[in-house]
Amino acid sequence: MPALLSIRDLEISFRQGKRLMPAVSGVSFDVNAGEIVSLVGESGSGKSVTALSVLGLLSRQGKVQGGQILFDGKNLAALSETELDRIRGKEIAMIFQDIMYSLNPVFTIGSQLTEGMRRHLGVSGEEAWREGKRLLSRTGIRDAEQVMKKYPHMLSGGMRQRVMIAMALSCKPRLLIADEPTTALDVTIQYQIIQLLKSLRDEEGMAVLLITHDIGVVAEIADRVVVMYAGQCVEEADAETLLSRPAHPYTRALMRAVPGLHDDRSVLLYAIPGRVPEQYGLMTGCRFAPRCPWGENCPDKEKDRLISPAPGRLCRCPRALGGEDHA
Template sequence: MTHLLEVKNLEVSFRSGKEVFTGASDVSFHVDKGEILCIVGESGSGKSITTLSLMGLLGKNGRVDKGSILFDGEELFGKKEKELDNIRGSKITMIFQDALTSLNPVFTIGNQMLEAIQSHSKSSKKEAEEKAKYLLGKVGLSDTEALLQKYPHTLSGGMRQRVMIAMALAGEPKLLIADEPTTALDVTIQAQIMELLKSLNKELAMSVILITHDMGVVAEMADRVLVMYAGEVVEEAPVKVLFHNPGHPYTKALLRSIPGVRKEEEEKLVPIEGSVPEDYDRIRGCRFANRCAFAEEACSLPQKLRQAEDEMAHSIRCWKYEKL
């Protein structure tokens, strides 16, 4: 099967003066048409860096050093900024945590919607207005005529995020990347936005990469899950496999640290002790070793992702996972 997106052996680094820091190493994954892939991990795990690199949005200090990013049959690695511009916002689009800073405060919603629509299609002002109202309705907003005249600060956080999603749909993208899109919102609004993303995913057969640190969201939304830690993928699995048969000690710890996601086992909540090592790119062996209760000498050797024995498209970066 041809994947919509196939990322292979991605290496991303950042420069600060003479210092070079690795942001993501040996990251490989794919996304199929109409699929929701959740990328999960703590702050500093490399999940946002990975998706920003797909969009060519690493900033001037960051760069993709190696790897392949094959999207819809087209290699994105090595493309010039202008070529990426044609793909960004149309075939691949992204929404962020804070819709207020993503929207321009001095322009009305109508100005910004029309600009997004007309940047993707040759449409008259009238046609673009009609499409703007259609898209705002599609994301569950009403009174769309009046909404076009409003400024971002007059809307609630949930409405602003819906507007951002409507703008993201303007180019009829094949892939939507949502980076912690509900973290800044109230719990009830979070659930509504997730429900909206899921219904758009189904209705438009639009693939979604959802970045989150919330395993409850993963359980609700994901078809497959990529768990990242210290710039590496440590586990990849279909969502049911990950929740019922997690292999990597970090994934197990994540599941034990969050209430309500594995109710049937009534496990005690256990916080993950310690933090991601700052100089993780200098660690030759397992990057989780300083927090892992099962660490031993052999863990200081480089760890590769290995196929799990369950044969469920499940891979784990831990030589010892079968014995745990």
């Protein structure tokens, strides 16, 4: 069966003054119905830009320069604004990383939460209100009826984040794109949201593209993981393989940088040296080379393509796949 979402050779650039700076280069991955795919990578690696492009929501300076974004076989990158509007919220819903911009300050939570259901599903106001309350409760909000009557500024950041999650789920989307949906939540609520997403995957076959920095969340929920670095995919595998046997030096460094509950606190946590290069879109060859333990002298540093050592697995580093260990 073809994937529900299939991103193929995606190229995104941003206008900076007179020139176009590539932000995402040749990114490809699939999300199947009933599957949770996690997109991970350091800040500035192109995760949000990739997600925003699916719904045509890049800022004015941003542009999809190439590739396809196939949803149910339709290339979203070629649709008009009106056509995309029919898909947004209903077929594909998104939880934005920046929640401050996602709720309208002058309308109550109830009116914002019920709007999509009335518009897209044609349900009555009363029915939408009941469903809104039910969804809020499922995200762990206790006094849902009261919260429905409040304005966004009257809620804490964590409450607003849960309202956004309820809103995204309200039209029963086939695909949910969630950009850091649990960052403002404490661990118990985070656990509840993870369980909610899992049950929607299992019961409704909802697909999820989940962007997160939290490897604990990935371990808990993801079926497959795509690792991005400097605007490219560097590794992809099923979650278990990726977490237990990461191959690419960047993925391995990411895993080493995850704090563990029982770590010796007198030992400093590993930090990946350096940072994502600023104008990475202009680099040739391996973009991780300046930070890689194998260093700038790596003989494979000019080889810049994804290799598939096994079905469902991709890695951009031939040396890692050769079985050599750098750690």
